[in-house]
Amino acid sequence: MAEKKSLGKEFTKGLIAENPVFRLVLGTCPTLAVTTSVVNALGMGVSAMIVLVCSNIVISLLRKVIPSKVRIPAYIVVIASFVTIVQMIVKAFVPALDAALGVFLPLIVVNCIILGRAEAFAGKNSVIASAVDGLGMGVGFTVALCLMASVREILGAGTFLAGAQNLLVLFGDNVLGGFNGFTLPWTEYLTPMTVFILAPGGFLTFGLLMACANKLAEKKGKPKAGLGGCQACPMAKNCALLAEGKECKEEKKEGETA
Amino acid sequence: MKIALSILLTAILTENFVLCKFLGICPFLGVSKKLNTAVGMSGAVIFVMALATAVTYPINKYLLVANGLDYLQTIVFILVIAALVQLVELILKKFMPPLYEALGIYLPLITTNCAVLGVVLLNITKEFNFVQSMLNSVGAGIGFMLAMVIFSGVRSRLEGADIPKFLQGLPIVLIAASIVSLSFMGFTGLVDGIFG
Numbered sequence: 364m365a366e367k368k369s370l371g372k373e374f375t376k377g378l379i380a381e382n383p384v385f386r387l388v389l390g391t392c393p394t395l396a397v398t399t400s401v402v403n404a405l406g407m408g409v410s411a412m413i414v415l416v417c418s419n420i421v422i423s424l425l426r427k428v429i430p431s432k433v434r435i436p437a438y439i440v441v442i443a444s445f446v447t448i449v450q451m452i453v454k455a456f457v458p459a460l461d462a463a464l465g466v467f468l469p470l471i472v473v474n475c476i477i478l479g480r481a482e483a484f485a486g487k488n489s490v491i492a493s494a495v496d497g498l499g500m501g502v503g504f505t506v507a508l509c510l511m512a513s514v515r516e517i518l519g520a521g522t523f524l525a526g527a528q529n530l531l532v533l534f535g536d537n538v539l540g541g542f543n544g545f546t547l548p549w550t551e552y553l554t555p556m557t558v559f560i561l562a563p564g565g566f567l568t569f570g571l572l573m574a575c576a577n578k579l580a581e582k583k584g585k586p587k588a589g590l591g592g593c594q595a596c597p598m599a600k601n602c603a604l605l606a607e608g609k610e611c612k613e614e615k616k617e618g619e620t621a
Numbered sequence: 622m623k624i625a626l627s628i629l630l631t632a633i634l635t636e637n638f639v640l641c642k643f644l645g646i647c648p649f650l651g652v653s654k655k656l657n658t659a660v661g662m663s664g665a666v667i668f669v670m671a672l673a674t675a676v677t678y679p680i681n682k683y684l685l686v687a688n689g690l691d692y693l694q695t696i697v698f699i700l701v702i703a704a705l706v707q708l709v710e711l712i713l714k715k716f717m718p719p720l721y722e723a724l725g726i727y728l729p730l731i732t733t734n735c736a737v738l739g740v741v742l743l744n745i746t747k748e749f750n751f752v753q754s755m756l757n758s759v760g761a762g763i764g765f766m767l768a769m770v771i772f773s774g775v776r777s778r779l780e781g782a783d784i785p786k787f788l789q790g791l792p793i794v795l796i797a798a799s800i801v802s803l804s805f806m807g808f809t810g811l812v813d814g815i816f817g
Contacts, residue, residue, distance in 0.1 A: 388791060391646040391647060391650065392643050392644055392645070392646045392647070392735050393643075395643040395646060396642070396643035396644075436700070436703055439699055439700070439703060440696065440700065443695055443696035443699050443700070444696060446695055446696075447692060447693070447695050447696055450692075450695065451692060465746070466739055466742050466743055466746065469694070469695040469738070469742055470644075470735045470738060470739055470742070472695055472696075472699050472738065473699070473734065473735045473738055474735075475647065558803075561806065562640060562641050562642075562643065562802045562805075562806070563799045563800070563802040563803040563806065564799070565643065565799075565802075566795050566796070566798040566799030566802055567795070567796060567799035569795050570788075570791070570792045570793070570794070570795030570796040570798075570799065571792065571796070573791055573792045573795065574787050574788050574792035577787055577790070577792065578787045581787070
């Protein structure tokens with residue numbers, strides 16, 4: 364079924380209709396943790412996107428070789444290998460980002476977006492479609508992270524794109540005239556609300572943005588975002604047991620009719 | 622002793638895994654609806670965290686670091702944790718049926734729980750020795766349980782509340798989590814205050 368969809372659709376569905384963060388509610392941990400500044404969010408998003416595209420391609424290539432009983436461990440090995448590669452690249456070329464993301468960089472391994480896409484898409488579809496799907500989901504993840512980080516950084520620190528040189532160092536020293544982010548003009552008179560870059564602000568921003576996403580979805584007649592786009596999650600069965608079949612089954616029905 | 626207590630308190634309160642470090646958010650949001658599932662899940666998390674630390678610490682020290690292979694940490698740890706969870710499931714099923722009944726269904730969920738891999742990696746970043754690592758892991762697990770139990774109470778209140786339509790479901794849960802997290806910010810500086 365999915366094979367027949369055009370590649371364009373495969374790409375754009377990850378951006379809005381099936382946005383991994385706001386619609387499928389996958390990968391919540393990094394979403395909350397690294398969105399203290401736009402630069403960190405961008406770095407995290409791009410790292411995850413690279414892992415997602417590469418692992419989708421490899422898993423799709425191997426989809427006929429991997430026996431279905433051991434597919435989850437096999438997927439994890441593929442994903443972990445790419446995460447290690449990305450980790451080493453980031454450490455070598457963008458050390459400030461490595462320091463800022465800390466433990467969340469290796470934790471891309473257990474990011475449910477990546478395992479979820481492997482299970483729901485790459486394990487069943489052709490290589491090109493899987494790569495495009497990974498790219499779309501990766502861009503959707505990055506955009507969602509940046510959106511959330513913009514809100515938090517502007518309100519919480521009174522800056523935008525602060526520390527841009529941490530990423531731009533990839534292209535050489537002092538590119539773009541040593542551009543290192545804006546300080547917003549009103550911070551002279553108003554103290555930024557630091558709580559927004561602390562833990563509670565993360566939960567609050569995420570909750571409010573998800574409410575907006577739900578409102579928009581409702582206008583278009585789409586279902587509300589539920590926890591863990593269950594059709595994508597390899598653990599759906601256990602989860603369904605836990606939630607007594609309620610949330611997960613509803614989600615699945617909606618997924619099937621859509 | 623002082624150090625041990627400060628590691629434990631830091632892991633439970635000031636650097637609570639869920640509410641301050643954002644690790645293990647998925648089970649925190651997904652399984653906190655009822656008190657008994659919240660306790661069962663956190664019990665399994667404490668168990669697996671302690672076990673994973675006990676197993677990965679020697680692997681890291683004597684196999685990876687000793688041979689200059691520390692760049693393989695991520696891949697080795699996730700595989701060890703996945704295998705360990707499977708093994709624990711089998712052993713419990715065979716030898717401790719009551720415990721299996723209690724924790725069994727939660728175990729597969731934990732394999733891909735970032736809190737377990739997270740605590741193992743953090744122990745290395747913080748350069749803890751074996752005892753300190755174990756304390757930190759158990760503390761992190763207890764902190765997870767504390768957050769889950771408190772939050773399941775909050776959520777049972779939410780069920781009966783009259784919530785605006787667009788906030789129903791996950792948004793209000795996240796906002797409630799934000800307020801619980803705010804209360805945990807009150808512990809900032811507590812450990813330094815007692816032991817500093």
